[in-house]
Amino acid sequence: MTQTNTLDQVDFAQNNLEKHSVNVHKFGGSSLATPECIERVIAIIRQHCQLDDIIVVSANGKTTDLLLSLHQLALSGEPLDSSLTLLQEQQSALIFALLNDGNAGRLARELAQDVKQLVAWLAQDPLAFESDILALGEVWSARLLSALLNERICGSYYLDARDFLVINNARECRVDNALSKAHLASRRQGQKLAVITGFICKDETGHSCTLGRNGSDYSATIFASLLSAKNVTLWTDVDGIYSADPRVVPSARKLHRLPNAVAQELGRLGNPVLHKKTLQPLTDNIGGSSHLHVASSFDVKAAATEIGEFGQIARQELSVTHLNDLLLVSCEALKASASAELIARLSPVYSDKKQGQLVILASEQQALTSALAVLGTEVTFTPVSLIAAVGYQVALRLDIYGRFKRALKNDRVLRFVNSEHEHSIIALLPQETTAELLNKVHHEIVKDARHLGLVVAGLGNIGQRFLELLPGQLSRVPALENVHLVGLVSSSKALIHTDGLDVGSALTDFNEQATDYTNQELLGWLKHHPYDEMILVDITPSEAFSFLYDKFFDLGIHVIGANKWAASADTQTYRTLKAKAAKSGSLWLGNTTVGAGLPVNYALDDLLNSGDDIMEISGVFSGTLSWLFEHYNAEKPFSGLLKEALAQGITEPDPREDLSGRDVQRKLLILARAAGFELALEDINCQNLVPKSLQKLSTEAFLQQADELDGYFEQQYQQAKEKNACIRYIARFSLEQGKVKAGVSLEVLADDDAFASLTPCDNIFQIKSLWYQDNPLIIRGPGAGRDVTAGGLHSDLVKACQQLVNKQHQVTLKGIN
Numbered sequence: 001m002t003q004t005n006t007l008d009q010v011d012f013a014q015n016n017l018e019k020h021s022v023n024v025h026k027f028g029g030s031s032l033a034t035p036e037c038i039e040r041v042i043a044i045i046r047q048h049c050q051l052d053d054i055i056v057v058s059a060n061g062k063t064t065d066l067l068l069s070l071h072q073l074a075l076s077g078e079p080l081d082s083s084l085t086l087l088q089e090q091q092s093a094l095i096f097a098l099l100n101d102g103n104a105g106r107l108a109r110e111l112a113q114d115v116k117q118l119v120a121w122l123a124q125d126p127l128a129f130e131s132d133i134l135a136l137g138e139v140w141s142a143r144l145l146s147a148l149l150n151e152r153i154c155g156s157y158y159l160d161a162r163d164f165l166v167i168n169n170a171r172e173c174r175v176d177n178a179l180s181k182a183h184l185a186s187r188r189q190g191q192k193l194a195v196i197t198g199f200i201c202k203d204e205t206g207h208s209c210t211l212g213r214n215g216s217d218y219s220a221t222i223f224a225s226l227l228s229a230k231n232v233t234l235w236t237d238v239d240g241i242y243s244a245d246p247r248v249v250p251s252a253r254k255l256h257r258l259p260n261a262v263a264q265e266l267g268r269l270g271n272p273v274l275h276k277k278t279l280q281p282l283t284d285n286i287g288g289s290s291h292l293h294v295a296s297s298f299d300v301k302a303a304a305t306e307i308g309e310f311g312q313i314a315r316q317e318l319s320v321t322h323l324n325d326l327l328l329v330s331c332e333a334l335k336a337s338a339s340a341e342l343i344a345r346l347s348p349v350y351s352d353k354k355q356g357q358l359v360i361l362a363s364e365q366q367a368l369t370s371a372l373a374v375l376g377t378e379v380t381f382t383p384v385s386l387i388a389a390v391g392y393q394v395a396l397r398l399d400i401y402g403r404f405k406r407a408l409k410n411d412r413v414l415r416f417v418n419s420e421h422e423h424s425i426i427a428l429l430p431q432e433t434t435a436e437l438l439n440k441v442h443h444e445i446v447k448d449a450r451h452l453g454l455v456v457a458g459l460g461n462i463g464q465r466f467l468e469l470l471p472g473q474l475s476r477v478p479a480l481e482n483v484h485l486v487g488l489v490s491s492s493k494a495l496i497h498t499d500g501l502d503v504g505s506a507l508t509d510f511n512e513q514a515t516d517y518t519n520q521e522l523l524g525w526l527k528h529h530p531y532d533e534m535i536l537v538d539i540t541p542s543e544a545f546s547f548l549y550d551k552f553f554d555l556g557i558h559v560i561g562a563n564k565w566a567a568s569a570d571t572q573t574y575r576t577l578k579a580k581a582a583k584s585g586s587l588w589l590g591n592t593t594v595g596a597g598l599p600v601n602y603a604l605d606d607l608l609n610s611g612d613d614i615m616e617i618s619g620v621f622s623g624t625l626s627w628l629f630e631h632y633n634a635e636k637p638f639s640g641l642l643k644e645a646l647a648q649g650i651t652e653p654d655p656r657e658d659l660s661g662r663d664v665q666r667k668l669l670i671l672a673r674a675a676g677f678e679l680a681l682e683d684i685n686c687q688n689l690v691p692k693s694l695q696k697l698s699t700e701a702f703l704q705q706a707d708e709l710d711g712y713f714e715q716q717y718q719q720a721k722e723k724n725a726c727i728r729y730i731a732r733f734s735l736e737q738g739k740v741k742a743g744v745s746l747e748v749l750a751d752d753d754a755f756a757s758l759t760p761c762d763n764i765f766q767i768k769s770l771w772y773q774d775n776p777l778i779i780r781g782p783g784a785g786r787d788v789t790a791g792g793l794h795s796d797l798v799k800a801c802q803q804l805v806n807k808q809h810q811v812t813l814k815g816i817n
């Protein structure tokens with residue numbers, strides 16, 4: 001895990017910023033529309049950019065539309081004055097709202113010069129200067145942002161892409177890579193942020209050209225390819241790519257990672273965010289491995305969608321897309337081989353040479369009609385629409401094919417076709433694809449596709465057993481179908497694979513491949529994980545690790561803890577954690593913190609849910625102490641038994657946690673809190689069975705001197721025996737006349753007491769409540785041990801997943817909604 005420096009972490013006066021690679025950030029028009037939007041962009045750059053990165057900009061807000069309308073007005077000979085004034089006013093307003101007086105004056109003078117030139121072009125020959133006219137929007141936007149960066153953040157320069165980006169085929173916007181790369185290299189300035197115009201370029205004769213619809217996105221990926229950039233981020237008004245258009249399908253889920261091939265297919269089949277040209281420079285760049293991110297400049301915290309090459313898990317993502325306003329073209333001439341070049345040029349949505357048929361966008365009808373007129377044959381156009389299931393080689397997945405057909409069984413379908421590389425199954429419909437149909441098909445295809453990541457912290461006695469049971473659970477329990485083990489963490493080493501670890505060999509892989517990590521690195525990875533939900537199972541005994549819960553909940557991570565520290569933390573910390581978890585929708589389960597696999601926490605929850613009031617909880621809460629006192633008969637030394645319990649994995653890693661009563665004290669606190677009481681550890685009297693002389697030693701030294709315990713326990717045992725009684729470590733909590741009484745201690749019990757004759761290691765919980773007053777509720781069984789604890793954690797995992805697989809996230813589309 002590596003950490004990159006961002007601009008807000010460095011002091012520019014003595015900047016020594018380490019570069020990892022170039023990143024390209026593109027900001028669209030809506031992200032740069034107003035002074036407030038531009039302030040947001042500045043904040044993003046400060047946080048996410050490094051020196052030498054490239055920033056690509058579109059024209060501010062609707063500037064290009066205004067320039068286009070001026071162009072139209074000029075062509076039709078209509079007056080320009082009011083539109084010109086509006087254009088200049090809008091630009092001036094941005095300049096004066098954002099820049100200091102000196103820079104604002106300079107940019108206003110340059111703007112006035114440009115407007116003069118614009119008026120001349122419009123008067124002279126608007127058609128010939130169309131691209132020069134449209135290019136002004138990006139030039140103004142880049143000049144403004146660069147000046148602002150110079151004022152606010154760091155050295156910056158702006159580049160007009162027409163100074164280096166050369167295309168040698170205007171119709172297909174094909175870039176002359178060698179020439180453009182050389183020109184760009186000669187214009188870059190080191191240790192500064194470049195702001196470059198998107199959308200515009202020049203042709204081989206030096207004339208201005210534009211890159212067409214979504215041209216700035218295309219510019220960004222072209223620059224990334226020229227510079228072998230590591231990442232390209234399209235900062236836009238939506239926070240990623242969804243499994244269907246979320247404006248139409250409310251249950252659409254964000255796709256966190258998309259393989260290039262799938263993203264390209266989505267762009268081709270009408271995804272509103274991706275354009276089919278955008279990815280081309282990255283995928284054409286053989287050996288290049290740039291990843292494309294789609295992120296929202298309006299909601300920087302929202303996880304983005306990352307597009308690139310990924311392993312198996314990302315390849316399982318499915319989505320549904322649709323296109324209305326299509327035409328099915330039938331023409332005999334299309335069967336001839338002479339039509340091949342025409343078809344390739346048009347790159348239709350679908351073509352069937354045998355049948356002489358194409359499917360094109362309705363907007364392409366005119367171009368096709370004139371192209372086919374040359375062939376002199378009759379053409380028929382039939383309005384159609386398409387709906388498609390898109391995913392990596394989805395056409396080869398028979399289950400998905402079946403579901404897709406099933407969802408459409410009551411609709412008229414002209415035909416089902418697979419795309420060339422099997423990344424989509426397309427249904428051509430003779431009618432419009434309605435919102436209702438889209439929702440129906442989406443539900444059928446995407447219903448169980450939420451991916452849950454799993455990180456296990458603590459790979460000791462219990463953690464290892466948990467992992468041994470995991471493969472069986474994953475293949476047996478339907479709710480775990482989309483759970484992927486992605487991380488294993490011990491106190492100093494971590495093995496994290498975003499694409500998933502092999503559950504069968506996870507521990508061996510951890511022992512061979514895990515590397516040192518810091519908590520910062522772990523949190524950094526968790527912050528950007530690409531899963532719908534992330535579950536962390538804490539099987540450490542560590543208080544330090546429990547301090548991270550606060551951050552986990554901030555990040556919306558779900559926690560299943562066997563670790564008792566957080567659940568028994570001081571009242572303020574506990575309250576804050578509960579509130580944070582509730583706020584971020586994080587689940588926090590800890591059934592095994594008390595009674596290992598026994599469902600005592602669940603039972604208390606159920607009682608409260610049933611309207612009951614709990615008045616008393618008592619019993620034997622320690623598996624270790626139960627095992628010790630049920631076995632102890634003063635024949636074998638007590639210390640010998642203690643070491644046996646440690647070897648059996650019943651005790652805490654340091655058995656003094658058990659013997660001191662602290663473990664029982666924590667458990668009583670956890671249960672009292674679960675029963676709805678607010679109390680702290682200090683409110684629970686605790687009898688420590690470890691003599692002072694052994695309390696401060698290391699675990700090893702304590703075990704060596706453990707025979708110092710023997711005399712005390714022998715005496716306690718014999719004294720009890722004389723009264724036909726026994727010794728047991730008991731926890732008691734009660735509410736008496738509105739006052740809480742709580743304590744844990746060694747008690748002398750009659751041999752026939754309900755807490756006296758347990759199977760060694762058993763816990764017993766006696767709960768008195770309104771419903772269970774005269775005849776208390778009893779839960780009894782093994783309260784410690786590898787199997788029951790690991791099993792209890794699996795029970796929590798299934799419970800969490802049952803809730804999370806169906807959880808709906810509110811889609812927020814800032815800038816669109």
Ligand SMILES: NC(=O)C1=CN([C@@H]2O[C@H](COP(=O)(O)OP(=O)(O)OC[C@H]3O[C@@H](n4cnc5c(N)ncnc54)[C@H](OP(=O)(O)O)[C@@H]3O)[C@@H](O)[C@H]2O)C=CC1
Pocket residue numbers: 457458459460461462463489490491492493539540541542544545562563564592593594596623649650651652653783784785786789
């Ligand atoms: N034994 C039982 O029957 C029950 C136990 N529990 C709880 O289960 C937990 C685990 O117990 P057990 O398996 O016996 O413990 P172990 O000592 O056998 O294993 C502890 C694991 O936690 C790791 N660890 C320790 N500190 C940290 C840290 N700061 N960050 C990340 N990992 C850390 C250790 O790593 P390393 O190897 O590097 O030291 C080790 O892998 C405890 O909280 C215990 O109370 C709960 C119910 C029943």
Ligand SMILES: N[C@@H](CC=O)C(=O)O
Pocket residue numbers: 592593594595596621622623624625650651652658663783784785
């Ligand atoms: N050491 C504990 C383990 C479970 O929490 C016990 O003995 O009960």
